[in-house]
Amino acid sequence: MSVINPVETPIWKRYFWRNTASNYVRTITRLLLGVVLFRLLFSGLTAAEFGFWSLLWSLFGYGILLDFGFGFTAQKAVAEKSATGEWDELSRLLSTMLWTFVGLAVLLGLFFFAIRGPFLEAIEVPDSDYGMYSLSYLIFFAGLALTFPFGLFPEVLRGLQRIDIANWLNTGSVVLNFIGIVVALYFEASFPVIILVSVFTTLLPNMGALVMAMRRLPQVSLSPRLFQWRVVKSQLGFSIAAYLITFSNLLMAKSDQAVLGFTMGVGVIAAYQAGYKVAEMLNMFTRQLQDALSPAAAHLNASGDSAGLRELLLKTSKLTFLITTPLYGLCAVYLEPLIQLLTGMESIESDTILVGQILLFAVFSSQLTNSCTKRILMMCGYEKKLLGLSLLDGISNLGISVVLAFSFGIVGVAIGTLIPTILVGWLLVLPMALRYLNLGMINYSKYILGGAAPLLLFAPCLWATVYFLPMPAAGGFVPLAIRGALSATPAFIWIAFKVRKLM
Structure with a gap:
């Protein structure tokens, strides 16, 4: 037996x-x-x-x-x-x-x-x-x-x-x-x-x-x-690539402020930072999901487990999509009171709100294309290619931001971040990961969108909350928390049940 x-x-x-x-x-x-x-x-x-x-x-x-x-x-x-x-x-x-x-x-x-x-x-x-x-x-x-x-x-x-x-x-x-x-x-x-x-x-x-x-x-x-x-x-080649990627990311995070300071003066940086802060918070909260991907990918790659790598990318990408989308929707709809809460500003300029919306979408796009794929590819021998893409992203960000700053002010600098984020992410990073894992874009998209039913519940809940319970002019943490809970709780409960089967 x-x-x-x-x-x-x-x-x-x-x-x-x-x-x-x-x-x-x-x-x-x-x-x-x-x-x-x-x-x-x-x-x-x-x-x-x-x-x-x-x-x-x-x-x-x-x-x-x-x-x-x-x-x-x-x-x-x-x-x-x-x-x-x-x-x-x-x-x-x-x-x-x-x-x-x-x-x-x-x-x-x-x-x-x-x-x-x-x-x-x-x-x-x-x-x-x-x-x-x-x-x-x-x-x-x-x-x-x-x-x-x-x-x-x-x-x-x-x-x-x-x-x-x-x-x-x-x-x-x-x-x-x-x-x-x-x-x-x-x-x-x-x-x-x-x-x-x-x-x-x-x-x-x-x-x-x-x-x-x-x-x-x-x-x-x-x-x-x-x-x-x-x-x-x-290991020196990998170390140098990882170091340069970290260095370029650090410079990118600080480059917008430098561009604004040298092109328009330090007085406008505060208005930009007010819009940037909500996008930064969204990025910080969503990236916690992917923190375990790098060591997992290295372990699977060393074991020669290509099926495991494919499963890792698919499941964590789907989870990122399911959780990031409602959070992005809430931030986009309640951006103005969120800025007021974080900064203490009583009135928000239209350019600051527009900067916030542009950077929010840039973070959302980056989460869908870069967050899981980069962490996995980094541990699978693609560090040099990722370094090249990081440099391309950073140089493009800097160049476009400087050009647009003179015409569109702080909004132009935000657009300078958005354009390379979308183009590099969707046209280069994600396709490279799918080729490595022998996955077609259509099948990948079907898998990711196949679990989007909870998001169809989130949309009407958000609309009903905005329509029937408008945000008070005074803003505040408690009113925001109530509206966020009413909008997203049903969808997140559904997502939690799906995730138990997914993982």
Whole structure:
């Protein structure tokens, strides 16, 4: 008598909802506590202290460029090597990355220590408090140097497809950071103490990730004796491509403001940012769905599972379509009160609303074409082609925005973002992914649209809400939340039942 073994559920399916839910918990926690903490710091610190705080953390944000793509490479390598059982190779690769980062951290610390005097003089800190600012500077950059090497380990957890663990560690640190700073402000602690609390709680999740990752990789050693630069050289092409893509995306995110500043002056940036903010929020919420795709694609690609890759693309693209479409519809219909809620502006200029609508549609189009496909192709040997497309998108965005800014102002800059997003996404990125997976556009479209029935329920619910319950002129969070719930809840309940069968 033969025994039939049940087909094992793919690892990406086992952790998909856990990873996605923890993504949203982390994001919402950061948003809510961040808003409260911003106001507390703004009122609790002097103008000079708050400016110094903001400057230091803006510099920290650029720290992502210092890993030279190795973090993303570690994520890919862990997903691939754990699928094939190449533990010795993975040990050498992770050890080399870690001790390279340790060396860079030492150099980073020495560099910032050396430029402390000129830096503080350049930003003109008050002479009476020079010692306090100097100590705060040293604490901050010492913490940054310590944090840098251990930033490798959240990426290792991502490669193991345990994004949920990295998220819970990050969420815990956000809560501890909030509590620590609130307590410090309440007891009127000195500014260096507040910096120390913030830096320490930033370091904690990376240290926790080290412990949790190595518990799940007992076969892997991080001994400095395993340092072998040749194993990194084999991944260098991917690392450089990932780094340049990250760099180009960072520049693209900031290029619109630069175009406006140089063509029309800084005075118009606020009006553009007001329209941009809602689109940014939509993008942030929808992209949480795709966070687990890169390690899943690397794992499936290393296993030679082309059917699994096809299933991954189809199902996650369909899920993205089902969830993003109602959210886009709500944002487009209630754009003006959303801008008022986010900015506090009482009246919104027509150009700002038009900018918001254009950028919302650009985000919606990008979610349908780029969000899932790019993450999957990146892990399947297409990093160089994706780099070329990212550069094409960025250069086109910049060029069209500059030309149109002179004729159409801030609306022209928004159009300069929309045009390359649509053309590159629909004509280049999506077709390339479908060719790789041997899927025809017609069959792909049929599959995606085949589950659109809940959206047919969403449309009349949204219309009825707008018609019978118009938004009050005063706006506000509660009226928006009520109308959003009435419009989308029936459709999302239906989507939830479909998703249970889909995934």
